[in-house]
Amino acid sequence: MYNMSRLRAVLTLPRRLRLSAPTPLDRNVDHMKFVLDLRRRGIMDAAVLRAMEEVPRDKFVMPAHARSAYVDRAMPIACGQTISQPFVVAYMTEQLEVRPEHHVLEVGTGSGYQAAILSRLAAKVTSIERYRTLADAARIRLKALHYDNVDIIVGDGTAAVPDRALFDRIIVTAAAESVPQALVDQLTVGGIMVLPLGPHDEHQALAKIVRTEHGFERTDLIGVRFVRLLPGQAQEL
Numbered sequence: 001m002y003n004m005s006r007l008r009a010v011l012t013l014p015r016r017l018r019l020s021a022p023t024p025l026d027r028n029v030d031h032m033k034f035v036l037d038l039r040r041r042g043i044m045d046a047a048v049l050r051a052m053e054e055v056p057r058d059k060f061v062m063p064a065h066a067r068s069a070y071v072d073r074a075m076p077i078a079c080g081q082t083i084s085q086p087f088v089v090a091y092m093t094e095q096l097e098v099r100p101e102h103h104v105l106e107v108g109t110g111s112g113y114q115a116a117i118l119s120r121l122a123a124k125v126t127s128i129e130r131y132r133t134l135a136d137a138a139r140i141r142l143k144a145l146h147y148d149n150v151d152i153i154v155g156d157g158t159a160a161v162p163d164r165a166l167f168d169r170i171i172v173t174a175a176a177e178s179v180p181q182a183l184v185d186q187l188t189v190g191g192i193m194v195l196p197l198g199p200h201d202e203h204q205a206l207a208k209i210v211r212t213e214h215g216f217e218r219t220d221l222i223g224v225r226f227v228r229l230l231p232g233q234a235q236e237l
């Protein structure tokens with residue numbers, strides 16, 4: 001529970017007047033404002049907002065960025081990659097329409113933050129990352145937070161995930177120039193995939209693809225900017 005009188009005092013205290021290191025209460029306040037801001041920007045799904053409220057983003061960014069973990073921006077992580085902007089994480093998750101019985105595949109584990117959010121909504125999450133360094137660090141983080149329904153694999157997410165059944169939902173958190181066929185083939189009928197599509201180093205459109213009995217239906221959503229989806233597992237790191 002929050003201490004309401006202390007909370008009100010901190011909410012009215014301009015950030016630049018905080019002379020000491022942020023306390024757990026400061027972090028709670030920043031985190032609460034962050035969720036209110038997501039709601040103000042149009043994220044409506046209560047379960048998604050709850051997951052964004054529950055998962056501590058400050059544990060997924062580099063220590064030097066922990067103080068600004070609840071600012072709405074992408075941040076650098078190891079291996080030259082980025083943890084996505086929280087609004088985009090919330091928006092993609094909402095568009096994925098995850099239900100509690102679902103098995104979700106994420107391509108591009110990165111810090112593990114998006115996988116952590118999905119783990120609060122789905123029965124099981126499988127996340128695949130081409131850098132072993134990132135996959136190992138994300139696995140340790142998720143274990144420390146007891147998000148035990150996430151399985152992290154090192155490999156190439158543009159190829160079919162070996163020995164895995166079909167997935168109810170697939171989210172790709174790196175930009176592809178076209179829809180990877182091996183991935184859509186792993187969607188159940190009625191399944192949904194959300195991915196950034198478009199030229200590298202430019203803005204991309206978030207696409208939502210629904211697998212129907214007869215094929216696929218695609219809707220383009222908001223503009224986004226993601227790092228590249230690269231083929232193959234990384235040789236180093």
Ligand code: SAH
Binds near residue numbers: 084131
């Ligand atoms: N979802 C992450 C952010 C992802 S950044 C988070 O919440 O922090 C995109 C990630 O996709 C990078 O870590 C990059 O290494 C990974 N990636 C790019 N191409 C890939 C591929 N073919 N297979 C698996 N991972 C890939």
